[in-house]
Amino acid sequence: MIDDLDYQLLAAVQQGLPIVARPYLKIAEQLGLDEQQVIERLARLKKLALIKRWGVVVKHRQLGYRANAMIVIKVPMSLIDSIAAKICQHSFVNLCYQRPQQGERWPYNLYCMIHGKDRDTVLQQWNQLQQACELSQYRSEILFSRRCFKQRGAIYHPKP
Amino acid sequence: MLSPLHKQLLNNYQQDFPLTATPYLTIAEQLGVSEAEVLSAFQNLSQQNYISRIGPVIAPNSIGASALVAMAIPEADLQRVADLISAYPNVNHNYERENRFNLWFVLMADDAAQLETLISEIEQQTGYSAMLLPMLADYYINLGFELNLND
Incomplete structure (x- = not known):
């Protein structure tokens, strides 16, 4: 279903679409395709x-969203x-994933992210989320980010 | 300073950037401005580092395998370990977080086996154990990042 050309195309566009009048034509020329095929x-x-x-x-940090919290919650699998x-109905929630529990050392299975402009706002939003989704009864932790050591979009390489 | 045009470009084109031969013209027509204005506004946003790119966000695990990884590192050793991990080309989003598990990063590999190999290598190299937390379900449908740029 996905062929080598698709992988090459994904690798090419991951660097970013050129900011020129005919950007898909530019990508097409790199890959030896025509513009319409790329589109x-x-x-x-x-x-x-x-x-x-x-x-x-x-880049949310650059745009003033400096308080970035990951919230982890231990909820019953049946729910x-x-x-x-x-949780996803709240527009201030940016991501929501299920991940495997790691026994007692890390028993959480539900992860969500809130990117906010400041810490107090994010804490208020977390409070609001706990009430609206009845989360207070579950074990949870909120992890604000401190230093960012590396941030880069996912880079996929074309399959050989 | 962000102009009203900048704000529209940031908020309205995160999900469905036009797939037309002249996408910046398509946007210009939608917003009632000229193509040149749209091109220059995007160049501006890119130069000022407000956008990382115009491009795809690829669904997690649709190509290769990836996992969130967490490690508990003593404060005094955190920078050293973080640098070792950031040096891997397979690593992105390497963050310190306020927790006993204070180092969080995303590890990408071709498949699950390579992911395991990389984790063992990282554990051996740093001297600390790592928790591998692959995504089991992605609940978030509303895509993109809604910016409140009014203030």
């Missing part, structure tokens, strides 16, 4: 949901999908 392949990869979104990737669905 059609990207549209197809998006339709297949391999490309989750296609567009502007913002995890419905709790996650409720």
